[in-house]
Amino acid sequence: MTAPQLPPYGTPDAPLLAVRGEAELEVDPELARIGVTVTARGRDRRTTLDDLTRRNATALDLVKSYGDAVEDVSTGAVSITPELGQRGRGERVRTYHGRVHLTAGLTDFTALGELTTRLADLDLTQVDGPWWVLRPDSPVYRQARRQAVRDAVQRAKEYAEALGTTVAALVELADTGMGSAGVRPQGAFGGRMTRSAAMAKTEQAAEPLDLEPQRMQVRAEVSAQFTMVPPNL
Structure with a gap:
């Protein structure tokens, strides 16, 4: 014998009760992500590409040298762009610009400051x-x-x-929201820190940056509908 199907609305014999449930947790982050942009510039395309390849390999080797502290590393966009000189009888390339973007995720926040400083010290x-x-x-x-x-x-x-009554049965449960709030890539992701090799070189072997992890807020929200034992009103 199957249970009778409840209507999608309340009745005097089974009043409907709709509520919302919320939760908000403040937790420590699990990963720290950094972006690394390696560039090269030169008048010869092949030389610029060779310089970019060498600098990219140096940055990758440095990141990977931190072993288990680095959870993942990936290469993003790569570009070699010619810059034209002033117009004349013909178009001539004045210089070439090369760029490679890397992303790394670290689980060891102690190593984060040292790696960041050493990467920024590269040309x-x-x-x-x-x-x-x-x-x-x-x-x-x-x-x-x-x-x-x-x-x-x-x-x-x-x-x-x-x-003066009790909940009888659950009719519906829906997930209406989930997310985390913390440091976001546009800068709300907390401290957006940008350094160049030129800055680092003026500091004469700068000390490792002290980067404190920022706690994050994780929210969840549900909506639920229950039937109640008819109350005596």
Whole structure:
């Protein structure tokens, strides 16, 4: 025998109670991401490309030398762009600009400041970041969802109790929001730090930067509908 199907609305025999459940956690980040832009410039295209290749390899080797402290490293956009000189009888290339962008994720925040400083000390190299993030499969998200559901159930019980009755059954549960707030890439991701090799060289072997991780807010929200035992009003 199957249970009777409940209508999608409340009735006097099964009043409907709709609530929202929320959770907000403040947690430490799991990863710090930095962006590294390596550039080269020269009048000869092949020489510019060779310089860019060498500097890119140097930056990659430096990042990878930190072993387990680096969770991932990837190469993004690569470009070699000619810059034309002033117009004359024919177009001539005045110089070539080369650029490679790298992204690295670190789990060891102690090594982060040292690596950032050493990368910034390389020729024609710029470092951006750090951006503090959680992994996509972080258990923090699951914890926030569970707390949001418990909050919805608790609210429903409290409303029912205020009417002198109890919750009877769950009709619907919907995930209405999930996300994390912290340091975002546009600069709200906290401290956007940009240094160039020229800056680093003027500091004569600069001390490693002290980069403190910024705590993040993770939010979850659900909506839930319950039926109640009819109250005596």
